[in-house]
Amino acid sequence: MRYGLPGQDTPRTSALSDHRMMDFEFATATRILFGPGTVKKVAPAVARMGRRVLIVTGRSPGRAQGLIDDLDALGLVHRTFQATSEPTVQMASEAISLARDQGVEVVVGIGGGSAIDLAKVSAAMLGNQGDLLDYLEVVGRGKVIERPSVPWVAVPTTAGTGAEVTSNAVLLVPDHGRKVSIRSPLMLARLAVVDPELTMSLPASVTAYTGLDALTQLIEAFVSTGANPITDGLCQQGLAVLSRSIRTAYRSGQDIAARTDMALASLLSGMALSNAGLGLVHGIAGPLGGMIRAPHGAICGRLLPYVMEANILALARTGSNQQALQKYQQIARLLTGKAEAEIGDSVRAVAAICQDLDIPGLAHWGLTPSSIPPIAKLSLESSSTKSNCVQLDIGQVTELVHKAL
Numbered sequence: 001m002r003y004g005l006p007g008q009d010t011p012r013t014s015a016l017s018d019h020r021m022m023d024f025e026f027a028t029a030t031r032i033l034f035g036p037g038t039v040k041k042v043a044p045a046v047a048r049m050g051r052r053v054l055i056v057t058g059r060s061p062g063r064a065q066g067l068i069d070d071l072d073a074l075g076l077v078h079r080t081f082q083a084t085s086e087p088t089v090q091m092a093s094e095a096i097s098l099a100r101d102q103g104v105e106v107v108v109g110i111g112g113g114s115a116i117d118l119a120k121v122s123a124a125m126l127g128n129q130g131d132l133l134d135y136l137e138v139v140g141r142g143k144v145i146e147r148p149s150v151p152w153v154a155v156p157t158t159a160g161t162g163a164e165v166t167s168n169a170v171l172l173v174p175d176h177g178r179k180v181s182i183r184s185p186l187m188l189a190r191l192a193v194v195d196p197e198l199t200m201s202l203p204a205s206v207t208a209y210t211g212l213d214a215l216t217q218l219i220e221a222f223v224s225t226g227a228n229p230i231t232d233g234l235c236q237q238g239l240a241v242l243s244r245s246i247r248t249a250y251r252s253g254q255d256i257a258a259r260t261d262m263a264l265a266s267l268l269s270g271m272a273l274s275n276a277g278l279g280l281v282h283g284i285a286g287p288l289g290g291m292i293r294a295p296h297g298a299i300c301g302r303l304l305p306y307v308m309e310a311n312i313l314a315l316a317r318t319g320s321n322q323q324a325l326q327k328y329q330q331i332a333r334l335l336t337g338k339a340e341a342e343i344g345d346s347v348r349a350v351a352a353i354c355q356d357l358d359i360p361g362l363a364h365w366g367l368t369p370s371s372i373p374p375i376a377k378l379s380l381e382s383s384s385t386k387s388n389c390v391q392l393d394i395g396q397v398t399e400l401v402h403k404a405l
């Protein structure tokens with residue numbers, strides 16, 4: 001990729017220098033346990049929350065067997081529901097029905113983002129009356145969740161989504177060809193247990209795609225219009241540890257230090273995005289993910305450098321949001337490790353990571369040029385796009401998605 005990007009002609013003041021007159025709030029999971037071996041603490045914690053348990057697993061349910069054995073040893077009654085793909089509204093409705101029929105008191109999601117989102121929405125609906133469609137955005141009625149979820153525990157086995165500490169769940173609606181969210185601060189987990197050892201067996205491709213999801217979330221939350229001093233710090237730390245370990249985790253999956261860094265980066269990205277919002281990459285990825293069957297992180301990784309390029313050029317041209325430009329320069333320094341890095345190096349560093357992780361173009365997943373205009377239109381209506389650091393028009397969005405083919 002070649003970029004005609006600004007160099008070092010932006011103000012030298014700190015990106016954190018002007019938080020005056022800022023109002024913000026910050027919320028995350030009630031309790032977080034992090035570190036190798038922490039999965040052994042899940043069953044005792046669950047037992048203190050309830051005796052009847054719904055366990056939501058991902059596509060590799062065998063990863064939950066150790067936890068299931070621990071629950072059995074404590075005499076807990078449990079049923080298992082498997083997320084066999086990205087969660088759909090139908091799949092979520094089935095999980096909710098099972099949980100209600102079984103009188104479930106606590107939900108555990110152990111798996112990737114799909115399993116955790118399915119557990120999250122199940123717990124929310126157990127705590128609230130009505131049908132799932134009552135609460136869905138866009139395709140549903142958008143009703144506000146008024147009561148807390150039943151207690152639920154998140155145990156990620158991938159490192160990328162940060163779903164264990166986010167307050168929304170994303171569901172695919174095949175009939176509408178798009179993904180939509182159900183969201184509320186009342187959906188946050190009672191406990192998030194992040195054990196890097198659970199990610200050791202991930203295939204290289206899954207490591208790449210989930211890692212790029214975390215990278216995208218850290219960058220978008222950092223430059224988001226909803227960023228605040230707390231989320232800025234989370235993003236800076238997350239980018240630092242991710243940049244030093246994402247290639248190692250991809251190439252050497254048994255490297256526990258790299259896996260720990262990636263698990264931490266994912267956790268920090270989830271905490272940041274849940275409070276600061278995201279940006280145009282996720283605004284495009286929502287409708288695009290409903291049209292093509294591609295891993296979410298693969299879509300994000302492919303789009304990210306082109307969205308960054310468009311954002312930086314628009315910020316430089318309009319002279320708006322100088323703080324975001326300063327942050328892009330910080331991103332360049334964090335990703336390259338070079339104090340003299342220029343703004344454009346942020347884009348080149350991301351493009352280099354995507355190349356090293358063998359991320360294909362969107363055409364590989366079936367996207368055609370004729371499909372891009374409706375995707376661009378829908379992306380501008382996304383809640384994620386509303387917190388993008390600069391406003392882009394439909395022509396700019398269409399052009400950058402074409403580049404990502």
